[in-house]
Amino acid sequence: MPIGDTVPLTAIRWDDVLFVVLAAMLLGSALLVVTMRDIIRCGLAMIAAFASLAGIYVLLGNPVIAATQVLVYIGAISVLVLFAIMLTQTKNAPARLVFQTQAWAAALAAVVIAAVIAISVTATTWPSAGAVAWTDTTRVAELLFSDYLLPFEVVSVLLTAAVVGGVLLARREPDDGEEDRS
Amino acid sequence: MSGSLDSYLVLSGLLFAIGTFGFLARRNAISMLMSIELMLNAVNLTVVAFGAFVKPLQTHAAVIALLVIAVAAAEATVGLAIVIAIYRNRKTPLVDEYDSMSE
Numbered sequence: 001m002p003i004g005d006t007v008p009l010t011a012i013r014w015d016d017v018l019f020v021v022l023a024a025m026l027l028g029s030a031l032l033v034v035t036m037r038d039i040i041r042c043g044l045a046m047i048a049a050f051a052s053l054a055g056i057y058v059l060l061g062n063p064v065i066a067a068t069q070v071l072v073y074i075g076a077i078s079v080l081v082l083f084a085i086m087l088t089q090t091k092n093a094p095a096r097l098v099f100q101t102q103a104w105a106a107a108l109a110a111v112v113i114a115a116v117i118a119i120s121v122t123a124t125t126w127p128s129a130g131a132v133a134w135t136d137t138t139r140v141a142e143l144l145f146s147d148y149l150l151p152f153e154v155v156s157v158l159l160t161a162a163v164v165g166g167v168l169l170a171r172r173e174p175d176d177g178e179e180d181r182s
Numbered sequence: 183m184s185g186s187l188d189s190y191l192v193l194s195g196l197l198f199a200i201g202t203f204g205f206l207a208r209r210n211a212i213s214m215l216m217s218i219e220l221m222l223n224a225v226n227l228t229v230v231a232f233g234a235f236v237k238p239l240q241t242h243a244a245v246i247a248l249l250v251i252a253v254a255a256a257e258a259t260v261g262l263a264i265v266i267a268i269y270r271n272r273k274t275p276l277v278d279e280y281d282s283m284s285e
Contacts (some may be wrong), residue, residue: 023193030197030220034204039213046216053223056193058235058255059184065226065247072251075257082244084262088275099207100278106206111280117195126187132234138243148245155252162256169263172270181268 018059025052037098039085047078061134190231198224209276211265215258222254 004014023037025048032045057066100106144152197220202218226247233243269275 013184015184020187020193023189026193027196027200030200033201033216033220034208034213039210041276042213042216045221048224053192056190056227057230058249060190060230062230062234062244062247065230065244065251068248068251072255073223077255080258081216081219082211084215084266087266088212093201097209098258100209103207105201112195112205113202114199115196118192121188121191121195126235130237131185133237133240133241135233135244139241140248142243143246144248148249151249155249155256157265158256159252162259166259166263169260170266 015059018055022052022055022059025049026056035098039089040082042080043078043085046081047074049076050078059132061132063139064140065137187231187235190234191228194224194227194231197221197227209278211264211268211275211277212262214277215261215265219254219258219260222250226254228249 003014007017029045029048029052034061035041036042036045036132050069053067054066055158057063201217201219201221201224204220205214208214208217217235229243229247229250233239233241233247265275272280276278
């Protein structure tokens with residue numbers, strides 16, 4: 001039996017319900033990422049934020065980007081971040097102070113940015129904004145391998161350079177062995 | 183609500199502001215990198231939202247979002263490698279203790 005467009009017995013659309021739930025999850029977990037004391041939990045909250053953003057991409061009719069979000073962000077970047085956390089945190093490090101001494105200025109800057117963006121977005125009428133349309137994956141692939149071929153190749157070179165650079169930077173120098181790891 | 187471009191753009195603006203706060207306020211270098219990832223995600227959400235609502239931009243937005251994700255992955259790799267390299271020298275991930283040039 002197909003599900004209707006609206007929540008039964010009300011005029012609320014399912015899309016709106018999903019949007020509110022996913023947006024609340026996204027903003028809530030993003031706030032947890034920047035405020036929690038234990039950095040491992042920050043990393044796990046970041047995974048929750050990425051997952052809810054993938055849901056929002058599906059809501060926007062873009063399943064390719066949602067799948068890429070899950071594969072690259074949840075599958076790769078989160079694991080990278082969690083490994084970096086494991087390599088850099090000492091037992092007593094989850095320090096007394098989570099924030100810098102000027103955190104109030106950062107909060108002020110963030111509030112100003114949010115207010116400016118919200119005001120300018122709502123004050124603008126976007127000329128050709130229609131309804132949400134489902135993105136055709138085949139056309140995305142065709143465009144990626146025709147008009148955007150050069151950026152695609154440049155990104156592949158960039159990724160190779162990033163891998164080589166990451167290995168080079170994180171590698172232990174041959175001469176600093178175990179003796180200076182006190 | 184889910185049918186208007188404004189709500190998605192405001193959402194991404196809020197996410198960007200949260201990321202800005204985290205980047206400026208946290209002491210831990212890895213927390214700062216996570217905040218940068220949040221900001222990149224906010225920008226990507228803007229791109230995809232415009233693509234979903236403005237018909238001529240639709241496929242272009244998806245391609246640009248894919249490229250942004252790839253570049254973000256490269257950025258995360260190099261950034262975390264730098265943090266690990268600094269940690270190996272200074273034995274701390276807290277950025278306000280990287281003060282050897284302030285003397």
